[in-house]
Amino acid sequence: xxxxxxxxPAKINYRLDVIRKRPDNYHDLRMVMQRIALHDxxxxxxxxxxxxxxxxxxxxxxxxxANIAWRAAEAIVSRTSKETGVDIHITKNxxxxxxxxxxxxxxxxxxxxxxxxxxxxLPDLELMSMGLELGAxxxxxxxxxxxxxxxIGERLTEIEGVPHAWLVLVNPNIHVSTAWVYQNxxxxxxxxxxxxxxxxxxxxDICSILLNDLEPVTIGRYPVIGEIKEMLRExxxxxxxxxxxxxxxxxxxENENDxxxxxxxxxxxSSWFSVVTHTI
Ligand code: ATP
Numbered sequence: 089x090x091x092x093x094x095x096x097p098a099k100i101n102y103r104l105d106v107i108r109k110r111p112d113n114y115h116d117l118r119m120v121m122q123r124i125a126l127h128d129x130x131x132x133x134x135x136x137x138x139x140x141x142x143x144x145x146x147x148x149x150x151x152x153x154a155n156i157a158w159r160a161a162e163a164i165v166s167r168t169s170k171e172t173g174v175d176i177h178i179t180k181n182x183x184x185x186x187x188x189x190x191x192x193x194x195x196x197x198x199x200x201x202x203x204x205x206x207x208x209x210l211p212d213l214e215l216m217s218m219g220l221e222l223g224a225x226x227x228x229x230x231x232x233x234x235x236x237x238x239x240i241g242e243r244l245t246e247i248e249g250v251p252h253a254w255l256v257l258v259n260p261n262i263h264v265s266t267a268w269v270y271q272n273x274x275x276x277x278x279x280x281x282x283x284x285x286x287x288x289x290x291x292x293d294i295c296s297i298l299l300n301d302l303e304p305v306t307i308g309r310y311p312v313i314g315e316i317k318e319m320l321r322e323x324x325x326x327x328x329x330x331x332x333x334x335x336x337x338x339x340x341x342e343n344e345n346d347x348x349x350x351x352x353x354x355x356x357x358s359s360w361f362s363v364v365t366h367t368i
């Protein structure tokens with residue numbers, strides 16, 4: 089086998105508490121992270137002359153070493169003495185700089201795919217620690233389960249009983265820099281976080297925890313995000329929140345019909361990116 093075609097799913101954050109700023113300038117977080125069906129397609133092949141080559145279908149996303157998938161491939165290739173050519177093509181479906189973790193998921197998928205193709209058998213824990221060097225969300229995508237993520241995102245615990253949900257995602261075609269959001273976050277003292285409730289497969293469990301400490305920062309700069317939230321609430325969503333550092337907003341629905349109905353009502357209104365998807 090020398091070709092693999094893989095899906096790299098996006099994520100949403102049902103919860104994002106910022107606990108404190110650390111001396112190394114990172115932030116200690118507590119996040120509830122959920123993978124969703126919206127995904128990039130990654131084709132990896134071992135072929136051609138030695139070296140790593142990355143191409144991407146989306147204009148504006150870098151090819152070559154500036155692509156996080158290239159750095160992920162390099163990290164894995166450095167673990168083998170085999171001289172090999174690696175070609176990676178990314179078909180981008182996940183909006184970029186959107187709070188959906190697209191780049192991190194591409195990187196995680198490349199690491200797992202190359203681990204298989206090169207027969208390295210590196211354990212997931214090792215891949216996760218290598219992935220953390222590339223980005224704080226990379227370990228979550230290797231972990232591969234709905235998770236409580238603590239620290240900068242590297243301490244992962246599976247959360248059981250989180251219900252399947254239908255989602256409408258709306259992104260007003262704005263790129264938000266995660267670094268900018270954290271720089272503009274005003275923290276006075278350490279946040280004391282309440283224990284999360286036990287999940288028992290009810291949509292109301294999700295809705296009861298929806299909160300994102302980064303939301304006021306991003307909405308302060310882009311008020312349209314607040315307007316999108318309001319509109320999705322009016323269309324009957326059970327819960328609405330911005331994901332990660334934004335600007336993508338997700339609306340939670342119990343069934344596909346209600347999600348499709350909401351999507352149909354909003355999709356003609358503007359040139360915003362919107363899609364119906366679901367948790368995986
Ligand atoms: P997060 O939620 O982890 O902050 P995000 O969804 O906000 O991530 P990404 O889509 O990962 O952000 O993109 C962030 C930046 O990384 C963009 O400026 C983009 O040009 C660059 N980038 C490099 N490689 C990739 C990739 N494979 N996919 C998307 N963006 C990439």
